[in-house]
Amino acid sequence: MAKRNMLQAINEALDTAMAADEKVMCFGEDVGGFGGVFRATSNLQEKFGKARCFNTPLVEQGIVGFANGLASQGSIAVAEIQFADYIFPAFDQIVNETAKFRYRSGNLFNVGGLTIRAPYGGGISGGHYHSQSPEAYFAHTPGLKVVIPRNPHQAKGLLLASIRDPDPVIFFEPKRLYRASSGEVPESDYELPLGEAEVTREGSDITLVAWGAQMEMAEKAADLADKEGISCEIIDLRTILPWDAETVAESVFKTGRLLVTHEAPLTGGFAGEIAATIQEHCFLYLESPISRVTGLDTPFPLTLEKEYMPDHLKIFEAIKASVNF
Amino acid sequence: MTTKQRQDVIHEAKFMDGDEFHIAVFKLLQQDGTLYDGAKAPKLDKEKALRIYRAMLFTRVLDERMLAAQRQGRLSFYMQCTGEEAAVVGSTAALDDDDMIMAQYREQAALAYRGFSVDEFMNQMFGNEKDYGKGRQMPIHYGSAKLNYMTISSPLATQIPQAAGYAYGQKMAGQENCTLVYFGEGAASEGDFHAALNMATVHHAPVIFFCRNNGYAISTPAVEQFAADGVAPRAFGYKMRVIRVDGNDLLAVYQATLEARHHVVKHHHPVLIEAMTYRLAAHSSSDDPSGYRSKKEEEAWREKDPILRMRRWLESKKWWSEEEEKSLQEDMRKDVLDTMKRAQKLPPPTLDSLFTDVYARPTPALKAQFEQLKAHIRKYPEAYPKSADRLDDTSLDDTRPELEDSTNIAAKGEA
Ligand SMILES: Cc1ncc(C[n+]2csc(CCOP(=O)(O)OP(=O)(O)O)c2C)c(N)n1
Numbered sequence: 001m002a003k004r005n006m007l008q009a010i011n012e013a014l015d016t017a018m019a020a021d022e023k024v025m026c027f028g029e030d031v032g033g034f035g036g037v038f039r040a041t042s043n044l045q046e047k048f049g050k051a052r053c054f055n056t057p058l059v060e061q062g063i064v065g066f067a068n069g070l071a072s073q074g075s076i077a078v079a080e081i082q083f084a085d086y087i088f089p090a091f092d093q094i095v096n097e098t099a100k101f102r103y104r105s106g107n108l109f110n111v112g113g114l115t116i117r118a119p120y121g122g123g124i125s126g127g128h129y130h131s132q133s134p135e136a137y138f139a140h141t142p143g144l145k146v147v148i149p150r151n152p153h154q155a156k157g158l159l160l161a162s163i164r165d166p167d168p169v170i171f172f173e174p175k176r177l178y179r180a181s182s183g184e185v186p187e188s189d190y191e192l193p194l195g196e197a198e199v200t201r202e203g204s205d206i207t208l209v210a211w212g213a214q215m216e217m218a219e220k221a222a223d224l225a226d227k228e229g230i231s232c233e234i235i236d237l238r239t240i241l242p243w244d245a246e247t248v249a250e251s252v253f254k255t256g257r258l259l260v261t262h263e264a265p266l267t268g269g270f271a272g273e274i275a276a277t278i279q280e281h282c283f284l285y286l287e288s289p290i291s292r293v294t295g296l297d298t299p300f301p302l303t304l305e306k307e308y309m310p311d312h313l314k315i316f317e318a319i320k321a322s323v324n325f
Numbered sequence: 326m327t328t329k330q331r332q333d334v335i336h337e338a339k340f341m342d343g344d345e346f347h348i349a350v351f352k353l354l355q356q357d358g359t360l361y362d363g364a365k366a367p368k369l370d371k372e373k374a375l376r377i378y379r380a381m382l383f384t385r386v387l388d389e390r391m392l393a394a395q396r397q398g399r400l401s402f403y404m405q406c407t408g409e410e411a412a413v414v415g416s417t418a419a420l421d422d423d424d425m426i427m428a429q430y431r432e433q434a435a436l437a438y439r440g441f442s443v444d445e446f447m448n449q450m451f452g453n454e455k456d457y458g459k460g461r462q463m464p465i466h467y468g469s470a471k472l473n474y475m476t477i478s479s480p481l482a483t484q485i486p487q488a489a490g491y492a493y494g495q496k497m498a499g500q501e502n503c504t505l506v507y508f509g510e511g512a513a514s515e516g517d518f519h520a521a522l523n524m525a526t527v528h529h530a531p532v533i534f535f536c537r538n539n540g541y542a543i544s545t546p547a548v549e550q551f552a553a554d555g556v557a558p559r560a561f562g563y564k565m566r567v568i569r570v571d572g573n574d575l576l577a578v579y580q581a582t583l584e585a586r587h588h589v590v591k592h593h594h595p596v597l598i599e600a601m602t603y604r605l606a607a608h609s610s611s612d613d614p615s616g617y618r619s620k621k622e623e624e625a626w627r628e629k630d631p632i633l634r635m636r637r638w639l640e641s642k643k644w645w646s647e648e649e650e651k652s653l654q655e656d657m658r659k660d661v662l663d664t665m666k667r668a669q670k671l672p673p674p675t676l677d678s679l680f681t682d683v684y685a686r687p688t689p690a691l692k693a694q695f696e697q698l699k700a701h702i703r704k705y706p707e708a709y710p711k712s713a714d715r716l717d718d719t720s721l722d723d724t725r726p727e728l729e730d731s732t733n734i735a736a737k738g739e740a
Contacts, residue, residue: 034544034617055549057514058481058542086480089516125401127463129479267690296694298683303452303460303673307698307712313705 004185007178009152010040010117013159014078016189018048021076023113024163026053028063028080037082038119038178064090064116068097071111071168078163084120084172085132098168099143112166115159119175120148121213121263122295123309127302133212133264133295138170139241139273145169145194146240148212151177152185157192158238165194174213181216197244199251203233206257206322209248209274211237214261214310221315230323240270248274249281256287257322261310266294288325291318346558348569350601353576356629358637360576367580371644377418377575378639379653380438381410381632386657387433387446388606394665395610400450402464408573408605410434411631412537415578416505416598419586425491425504427475427484430465431537431604432507439472443660447668454671459678482508482515485534489525489595492532496593503531503589505582510599511542513556522563525595533585534597537572539604544617557599565597572602573631576638603629676702676712677719687721695721 004012018024026041032055035042045053056063060081067077081087087094094116102110122131138146145167149155155173162169174181200215201222210218215236222232233251237243252258258278260271275290293310301308353364360366369377388405395403406413413434417426426435433446444455449467452460457468458476468476475491478484488506495502512518513536525532536556540547547555560567566588570581578600585596603626607614614623639645676699680691687695699716706713 029542030544032545032549037543037612055545057550058511058545059514059516061516062514088480125463127466127479128461130463266694296679296698297688297690298679299461301461301679302463304676304679304711307676307679307702307709311708313708314701317701317704 001184001186003182004152004156005179005182006149006152006155006173007038007040009156009185010159010173011042011044012185012187013156013163014041014044015047016156017076017078017160017163018044018052020189022052023074024052024076024078025070026078026080027056027067029056029058029082031055031080036080038175040117040173041080060086060089061093064093064098067114067116068093068101068111071114072101072109074113076113076163078115078117081116081118083130084118084134085129087116087118087134091137094138094144094170095141099141101143101168103143110166111168114168115162115165115171116169117159117171117173119178120172121174121176122300122305123176123213125302125305126300128299131300131305133172133262135172135240135262136264136268136270139243139270141241143168144241146172147194147238148172148174148240149238150174150212150215150236151181152183154192154236154238156185157190158194160189161191161194164191169194172212176213177216192238195239195242195244197238197247198236199233199247200236201232201234203231203255205231205255206259206319207233207235207248207251207255208315208319209235209237209258209260211240211262214263217310217312217315218261220312221319224312224316225319228320230319232319243274245274245277245281248278252278252282253285256285258282258286259291259293259315259318259322261293261315263295263310265297266292267297269294288322291322293318343553346561347554348557348567348599350569350571351577351581352571352574353580354574354634354638356634356637358634358641366576367583369576369579371642373418374639374642374644377414377438377579378635378645380414380418380434381575381635382653383437383657384410384414384434385632386654387437387661390658390661390665391450392606392610399665399669400464403450403610404431404465404608405606406431406434408626408631409537409539409602411575411635412572412578412600412602413507414438415575416507416533416535416582416600419579419582420505421502421586423473424502424586425473425475425488425495427488427491427504427506428477429481429484429508429512429537430477430479431509433465433467435507436467436469436472436474439469439474441467441469441472441474443664444668445469447664448671451668451671452673453668454674455668456674459682460674461678482512482517484508485512485515485518485521486524488532488534489521489528489530492525492530492589492595493528496529496531501590503533503586505533505535507535507537509542510536510538510540510547510556511545511550513559514550519559522559522565522595522597526563526565529593530595531589531593532595533582533589534595535582536597536599537602538599539572539602541604541608541614541618543608543612544614546618555599555601557597560597565595567597567599569599569601572600573629573634575631575635602631672715673711675715675719677721680721692721
């Protein structure tokens with residue numbers, strides 16, 4: 001094991017995947033010689049050549065359209081979208097094409113070999129075009145998988161699993177944690193399962209569900225709650241689509257309470273989906289209404305970013321309100 | 326209406342080659358400040374020439390100071406126009422001041438030319454309570470309705486088809502105006518660019534598409550951006566007028582844009598201008614170009630400095646001198662520094678600015694979230710220092726007077 005930050009872990013995953021299978025190709029804006037604006041693809045061009053790791057022209061719909069074609073041919077395409085905010089020019093290719101390739105052709109063709117990586121989320125003074133969390137848009141699209149890691153160890157294992165998964169995956173990377181989060185990462189080639197949530201802390205009074213960078217907020221809030229004698233169980237959803245309702249429901253059977261937190265706006269956010277499903281499964285076990293701590297129903301601001309963020313204090317208050325309901 | 330398409334016929338599989346297109350570069354002014362043999366300077370009186378020069382010089386000074394401020398940690402982010410001042414000011418100066426400008430982000434020189442004040446620049450960059458954008462966007466995302474300068478949006482190329490639409494609206498409203506839209510050669514790869522050219526020619530929009538071909542899109546050199554001879558030849562595919570111009574040659578850019586403006590306003594038919602220039606600075610304050618290009622390459626372009634070239638021309642006409650240059654530079658530096666200090670001290674926008682302008686009137690959900698957030702901040706004032714001490718000044722009521730004229734102030738020409 002070696003200590004790695006999240007960027008290094010992602011770089012290692014890409015390196016591992018490319019070394020193990022020559023069909024794997026990485027591309028996107030500035031991905032080639034420069035190694036990407038965040039340096040996630042550093043050294044890959046040097047190692048694997050310009051034909052397998054390359055800069056694309058500046059056109060997201062082109063990147064994903066090209067990737068769809070490449071993956072349908074049987075290659076393994078790992079496309080980078082420079083910021084999740086700029087994935088929308090490729091929305092049509094992703095939602096209408098990537099997601100439906102297998103279904104519409106009766107499985108004659110598929111783009112299972114496609115993984116789209118994109119840095120997402122706020123907390124970096126990025127204003128509203130460098131801070132969005134667009135997972136809910138894609139979670140509404142059957143045929144896609146949506147994965148978000150919380151730390152370097154998860155990032156490497158989940159990315160390797162995404163690249164090798166038989167379905168197309170959108171892999172959102174919490175850019176606030178790119179350098180801020182570090183930890184032990186095995187040097188070996190390993191995969192973590194998609195579609196499975198992970199219970200990262202056991203507790204008895206309330207279940208907190210989060211993903212990506214928001215996991216850190218949930219943990220801090222749980223620490224505060226702990227000091228008040230409230231025991232939180234924390235679940236990292238890891239895969240937003242398809243999501244692991246069973247693990248969440250089992251936890252709620254035990255704790256009787258649920259709080260879901262994400263950075264994206266409240267209305268239409270993925271917390272709503274979780275709340276509806278859990279309410280259906282666990283209605284008779286719930287001791288308080290399911291609570292959501294999320295971004296505001298506004299675009300992401302710059303100057304008042306702190307106010308906007310669903311931070312540990314907001315989660316802590318919601319935990320107390322739920323427990324004292 | 327159906328257009329007649331020419332149907333010339335051949336009986337031999339004779340392919341035309343994309344490589345056959347090469348577009349020459351229009352140049353007037355040499356680096357030593359004299360005109361090329363046979364070149365004629367456009368009509369430019371002393372007053373206008375100096376207005377142009379001041380805007381270029383101010384932009385250089387602003388860039389130097391603000392990059393330093395970013396390095397000192399006063400500012401989160403900055404982008405320089407350095408090296409491209411002639412391309413930007415030369416084109417803006419050829420417009421009427423009430424023509425619309427839609428910029429990409431690196432065109433602060435255009436705003437400077439139009440008269441955006443140092444205070445206005447600083448308020449935006451520091452996202453304080455006087456920022457027109459209410460502290461919502463990163464530094465350099467300026468906008469001014471008063472100066473007909475559409476507020477910058479970060480997603481690249483989105484402004485290009487919008488410019489076609491805006492220009493069409495100008496035509497329909499009977500205005501003798503046009504819209505000029507700036508973008509980089511990188512952004513010209515986006516689908517929006519191609520959509521824009523097509524819409525504009527089909528619907529006869531008085532728009533000038535102005536590409537700053539500065540050689541790089543972040544780290545990606547132009548040769549990895551497109552295989553063709555730059556951006557200009559694409560105009561043929563849309564049946565559009567096009568010119569390629571030396572972007573470091575103020576006189577050439579000015580004249581080309583002047584003629585383009587005349588054409589688009591008179592014939593309602595768009596024009597594409599490709600200005601060949603060089604991004605002398607890093608892409609942004611977060612970028613380090615030494616990772617992808619050589620100092621030698623940069624130095625070669627430094628010798629083509631557009632400001633120096635313009636200055637030599639002014640001096641040759643006896644319109645400008647060493648002393649004037651020195652004292653103006655000093656004044657500008659001082660002005661930028663003093664104003665920066667002032668702007669930095671102004672308070673941030675109040676909490677309601679998070680919720681206003683999402684819709685013309687705040688929705689019930691927004692009002693509820695505002696109240697909830699206020700209550701939370703009252704509980705933890707020390708955690709939210711930017712807004713905690715001013716909560717009492719803020720309210721979200723939907724009878725605010727400015728709601729009345731919040732739609733399209735640009736059209737009414739007021740700030
Ligand atoms: C749709 C979109 N994709 C990616 C980005 C990230 N990005 C910001 S600037 C830039 C390069 C732009 O290059 P160019 O258009 O040539 O203009 P220049 O910076 O050279 O002036 C990129 C890729 C973005 N802002 N928007």
